[in-house]
Amino acid sequence: MTSQPETVHTPDRDAEPPPQPVYGSVEEWVTSHFLPMFRRPLGGEFRWCAQWWRHAEAITRLTALWHTWEALRLQPGTGMATWLRDHLDHQLPVLLGRTGPFSMCSEDEHIDPRQARTRQPPSGWWDPEPSPTMPAITGEPLTH
Numbered sequence: 001m002t003s004q005p006e007t008v009h010t011p012d013r014d015a016e017p018p019p020q021p022v023y024g025s026v027e028e029w030v031t032s033h034f035l036p037m038f039r040r041p042l043g044g045e046f047r048w049c050a051q052w053w054r055h056a057e058a059i060t061r062l063t064a065l066w067h068t069w070e071a072l073r074l075q076p077g078t079g080m081a082t083w084l085r086d087h088l089d090h091q092l093p094v095l096l097g098r099t100g101p102f103s104m105c106s107e108d109e110h111i112d113p114r115q116a117r118t119r120q121p122p123s124g125w126w127d128p129e130p131s132p133t134m135p136a137i138t139g140e141p142l143t144h
Contacts, residue, residue: 019074021070022070022073023066023070026059026062026063026066027053029062029065029066029069030052030062030066033069034062034065034066038088038092040096042106042107043106045097045098046096046097047096047097047098047100047102047103047105047106048096048102048105048106048107049101049102049105049106049107049110050107050108050110051105051110052102054110054112055101055102055113056101057100057101058095058101058102061091061094061095061101062095064087064091065087065088065091068083068087069083069087072087101113
């Protein structure tokens with residue numbers, strides 16, 4: 001009788017490779033899926049900028065939509081319904097709305113959004129005020 005080598009099954013060798021994304025980038029997802037699928041009449045309530053990639057907020061929101069779409073498309077049954085309800089339905093009015101990142105743009109013209117300004121607060125502004133329950137911060141160790 002000859003001895004057969006014992007086959008050892010390891011989880012790594014037997015596991016299926018993780019699913020690959022359908023789209024390789026947010027740009028591909030936007031141009032191949034998002035824009036053809038979710039069409040809106042532009043100009044009134046909805047805004048779009050052909051140079052959407054120049055808007056940091058839009059990139060952030062669209063990337064979040066793409067990543068969640070890639071994950072939830074793999075969920076059987078209600079994955080896409082969940083994505084529509086919990087992700088797209090919230091982001092779409094913000095992204096395309098009158099006060100969204102494309103508010104100053106049209107399909108034909110990109111206008112850089114103005115960044116809000118800030119000023120330095122007066123010295124000591126953020127220092128906590130001493131109180132009976134919280135002594136002033138002096139850099140000295142507290143003694144009881």
